[in-house]
Amino acid sequence: MIGNVGADPEIRRTQDGRPIANLRIATSETWRDRNSGERREKTEWHNVVVFNEGLCKVVEQYVKKGAKLYIEGALQTRKWQDQTGNDRYTTEVVLQGFNSTLTMLDGRGEGGGERRGGGDFGAAPNYDDYGSRPASGGGGSSRSSGSLSRDMDDDIPF
Amino acid sequence: MIGNVGADPEIRRTQDGRPIANLRIATSETWRDRNSGERREKTEWHNVVVFNEGLCKVVEQYVKKGAKLYIEGALQTRKWQDQTGNDRYTTEVVLQGFNSTLTMLDGRGEGGGERRGGGDFGAAPNYDDYGSRPASGGGGSSRSSGSLSRDMDDDIPF
Amino acid sequence: MIGNVGADPEIRRTQDGRPIANLRIATSETWRDRNSGERREKTEWHNVVVFNEGLCKVVEQYVKKGAKLYIEGALQTRKWQDQTGNDRYTTEVVLQGFNSTLTMLDGRGEGGGERRGGGDFGAAPNYDDYGSRPASGGGGSSRSSGSLSRDMDDDIPF
Amino acid sequence: MIGNVGADPEIRRTQDGRPIANLRIATSETWRDRNSGERREKTEWHNVVVFNEGLCKVVEQYVKKGAKLYIEGALQTRKWQDQTGNDRYTTEVVLQGFNSTLTMLDGRGEGGGERRGGGDFGAAPNYDDYGSRPASGGGGSSRSSGSLSRDMDDDIPF
DNA sequence: TTTT
DNA sequence: TTTT
Numbered sequence: 001m002i003g004n005v006g007a008d009p010e011i012r013r014t015q016d017g018r019p020i021a022n023l024r025i026a027t028s029e030t031w032r033d034r035n036s037g038e039r040r041e042k043t044e045w046h047n048v049v050v051f052n053e054g055l056c057k058v059v060e061q062y063v064k065k066g067a068k069l070y071i072e073g074a075l076q077t078r079k080w081q082d083q084t085g086n087d088r089y090t091t092e093v094v095l096q097g098f099n100s101t102l103t104m105l106d107g108r109g110e111g112g113g114e115r116r117g118g119g120d121f122g123a124a125p126n127y128d129d130y131g132s133r134p135a136s137g138g139g140g141s142s143r144s145s146g147s148l149s150r151d152m153d154d155d156i157p158f
Numbered sequence: 159m160i161g162n163v164g165a166d167p168e169i170r171r172t173q174d175g176r177p178i179a180n181l182r183i184a185t186s187e188t189w190r191d192r193n194s195g196e197r198r199e200k201t202e203w204h205n206v207v208v209f210n211e212g213l214c215k216v217v218e219q220y221v222k223k224g225a226k227l228y229i230e231g232a233l234q235t236r237k238w239q240d241q242t243g244n245d246r247y248t249t250e251v252v253l254q255g256f257n258s259t260l261t262m263l264d265g266r267g268e269g270g271g272e273r274r275g276g277g278d279f280g281a282a283p284n285y286d287d288y289g290s291r292p293a294s295g296g297g298g299s300s301r302s303s304g305s306l307s308r309d310m311d312d313d314i315p316f
Numbered sequence: 317m318i319g320n321v322g323a324d325p326e327i328r329r330t331q332d333g334r335p336i337a338n339l340r341i342a343t344s345e346t347w348r349d350r351n352s353g354e355r356r357e358k359t360e361w362h363n364v365v366v367f368n369e370g371l372c373k374v375v376e377q378y379v380k381k382g383a384k385l386y387i388e389g390a391l392q393t394r395k396w397q398d399q400t401g402n403d404r405y406t407t408e409v410v411l412q413g414f415n416s417t418l419t420m421l422d423g424r425g426e427g428g429g430e431r432r433g434g435g436d437f438g439a440a441p442n443y444d445d446y447g448s449r450p451a452s453g454g455g456g457s458s459r460s461s462g463s464l465s466r467d468m469d470d471d472i473p474f
Numbered sequence: 475m476i477g478n479v480g481a482d483p484e485i486r487r488t489q490d491g492r493p494i495a496n497l498r499i500a501t502s503e504t505w506r507d508r509n510s511g512e513r514r515e516k517t518e519w520h521n522v523v524v525f526n527e528g529l530c531k532v533v534e535q536y537v538k539k540g541a542k543l544y545i546e547g548a549l550q551t552r553k554w555q556d557q558t559g560n561d562r563y564t565t566e567v568v569l570q571g572f573n574s575t576l577t578m579l580d581g582r583g584e585g586g587g588e589r590r591g592g593g594d595f596g597a598a599p600n601y602d603d604y605g606s607r608p609a610s611g612g613g614g615s616s617r618s619s620g621s622l623s624r625d626m627d628d629d630i631p632f
Numbered sequence: 633t634t635t636t
Numbered sequence: 637t638t639t640t
Contacts, residue, residue: 001278001391002228002263027278027390044278044392068263070160072573074343074594075317075391076360077407091393091407099546099594101573105160105226105263106640120159120185120202120548120573159549164637184638185548202550203637224638230415232436232501233475233549234518235565249551249565257388257436259415278390278415317594318544318579343594360594384579386476421476421542421579422636436475436501436518480633500634519633540634 001046001071001093002105003027008065011056019056023048023063025071025093047092048073055095055102062104072101159204159229159251160263161185166223169214177214181206181221183229183251205250206231213253213260220262230259317362317387317409318421319343324381327372335372339364339379341387341409363408364389371411371418378420388417475520475545475567476579477501482539485530495524495533499545499567521566522547529569529576536578546575 006024013019028043048071050056063069073095082088095102164182171177186201206229208214221227231253240246253260322340329335344359364387366372379385389411398404411418480498487493502517522545524530537543547569556562569576 002261003278044390046278046391046393074360075362075407075409077362086402088404090405091391093391099575099577103160103573120161120204162638162640164639182637186639188640199640201638202548204549226639232518233520233565233567244560246562248563249549251549257417257419261415318577319594362594419476436477436520478634478636480635498633502635504636515636517634542635 001025001027003046003069003071005063005065005067005069006045009059009063011060018051019053019060021050021056021059023050023059023069025069047090048095049092050095050102052095052100055100058102058104068105070101070103070105071095072099074099159183159185161204161227161229163221163223163225163227164203167217167221169218176209177211177218179208179214179217181208181217181227183227205248206253207250208253208260210253210258213258216260216262226263228259228261228263229253230257232257317341317343319362319385319387321379321381321383321385322361325375325379327376334367335369335376337366337372337375337379339366339375339385341385363406364411365408366411366418368411368416371416374418374420384421386417386419386421387411388415390415475499475501477520477543477545479537479539479541479543480519483533483537485534492525493527493530493534495530497522497524497533497537497543499543521564522569523566524569524576526569526574529574532576532578542579544575544577544579545569546573548573 003025006026010022011019012022025046025048026043027046028041030039030041032038033040050059071093073093075091076094077089077091080088080090094100161183164184168180169177170180183204183206184201185204186199188197188199190196191198208217229251231251233249234252235247235249238246238248252258319341322342326338327335328338341362341364342359343362344357346355346357348354349356366375387409389409391407392410393405393407396404396406410416477499480500484496485493486496499520499522500517501520502515504513504515506512507514524533545567547567549565550568551563551565554562554564568574
């Protein structure tokens with residue numbers, strides 16, 4: 001999904017500290033009416049929930065209202081009860097890091113930390129290297145926290 | 159693939175009149191070097207060949223140098239001979255309408271004809287309704303230019 | 317989305333004859349519980365609506381209960397009223413031919429008509445050439461049903 | 475890309491121990507010739523390079539010749555010199571964990587370790603949870619090897 | 633060199 | 637040769 005963020009993201013935390021980001025994403029279609037020739041537009045709103053910790057950081061730091069995002073995740077339908085006890089269902093796009101991606105498509109959101117773009121979703125800074133951060137494990141080496149990805153300019157000797 | 163068009167597209171035609179568009183697409187990654195902290199960038203260039211007639215029209219009318227595109231197609235490797243007769247291979251992204259998509263991601267390229275966005279690739283005019291034009295079959299119907307897709311606001315009675 | 321079809325598809329027609337296919341698709345995840353070590357599974361069910369005429373034909377002819385499909389479409393949420401007049405919302409994946417794809421991932425569903433696979437969704441017959449049928453343009457050619465796509469072995473002279 | 479693995483994967487290691495997996499993936503199209511009515515087939519072969527450590531483990535443990543895979547990665551063209559010193563170019567699909575996914579589409583490859591499927595690429599065990607292992611961050615929790623993803627049945631209290 |  |  002490619003769309004625009006409708007409001008600044010909400011970030012909450014679970015009791016044991018894991019972050020969860022909620023996003024509202026708008027996708028719009030425009031077309032010209034066959035009969036009247038008028039320009040028409042329709043906007044669809046989507047709920048996106050980010051459980052992936054790396055992606056949550058990205059969202060927290062860079063994603064603001066109006067940002068254009070590429071989103072890829074799983075479709076999940078949650079069951080809940082309304083006030084009168086009736087079953088209700090809400091469908092969300094869930095980013096849990098499995099087949100999940102979030103890439104910023106506009107140039108906003110430049111920032112501090114070490115990060116790295118990638119994939120074929122370029123032409124704008126990408127903040128989706130979450131997958132590349134190894135379990136690190138503390139340990140003071142300067143590359144210990146390094147990415148398991150090849151440096152762009154690394155020589156990889158076998 | 160999401161990237162930027164490096165030059166105005168070339169449109170050629172086969173002897174029997176079918177259009178073929180060639181695009182150069184750049185995808186860029188930026189990251190901050192782990193050691194030096196410097197900002198780094200790498201750009202990858204891709205050859206994209208569009209055989210799909212509807213998509214060729216879109217390319218011809220709206221895609222210019224600098225446009226940002228979402229591209230989805232098949233990966234194909236062509237064999238050819240260089241001047242010395244050696245085998246060479248070139249890999250291209252081929253849009254033949256099967257699992258193929260091209261969507262404009264910036265607002266440029268507004269224009270005349272009837273067209274219609276769609277999918278979840280919104281937030282900018284989409285010109286990818288090629289798939290929706292039925293084989294028409296002549297017959298001078300008032301829907302000759304019609305899409306087989308439902309109008310966004312159509313009432314669809316069963 | 318890659319999943320399995322839960323029941324034979326329902327095909328309806330609009331009053332003016334356009335087909336609409338409804339599919340139930342299951343996507344399943346399996347994992348081993350971190351604590352108990354037991355194998356767990358969760359299945360998610362999705363509603364898929366196909367408006368694209370070509371894809372509807374594919375669905376009608378080849379898609380049966382149990383088929384494994386690759387599906388790509390737009391996410392849309394419909395509002396409706398339940399019996400007590402309360403607003404309800406249902407989210408569906410809509411295939412209208414824009415950025416929409418349906419590919420069979422198992423070998424079932426072999427059949428009569430001329431068709432053509434494609435894309436990088438291979439290794440099984442593909443029935444997604446709907447996008448490739450040009451507006452034909454009369455001419456009574458023997459290629460009336462022809463694809464605008466290049467023949468695999470065509471010589472394309474410029 | 476959805477395709478079949480042509481040979482058992484090769485796994486190499488860099489001098490500093492990072493794994494790199496190389497895969498050959500075949501995607502096939504079948505169609506019926508418009509004129510002769512004969513069944514035709516064309517196979518395309520792709521080079522896939524996996525730098526992502528989690529995905530390398532998946533490849534090492536589960537991916538064998540014949541496996542059907544869903545692959546998503548970046549397209550990269552490498553320059554190299556042949557024996558006569560001429561420049562040559564090879565295009566590969568690179569999985570570095572950014573917008574990269576690898577999912578097994580057939581039921582093979584069941585195994586030992588804790589793992590977890592996900593995304594909408596279900597209906598078969600998925601082994602793509604690499605992205606979900608957090609930097610752990612010490613803390614001596616019993617969930618040290620835990621996923622940052624929500625358990626399917628976890629209660630997530632805020 | 634895969635698969636259906 | 638693009639873009640940010």
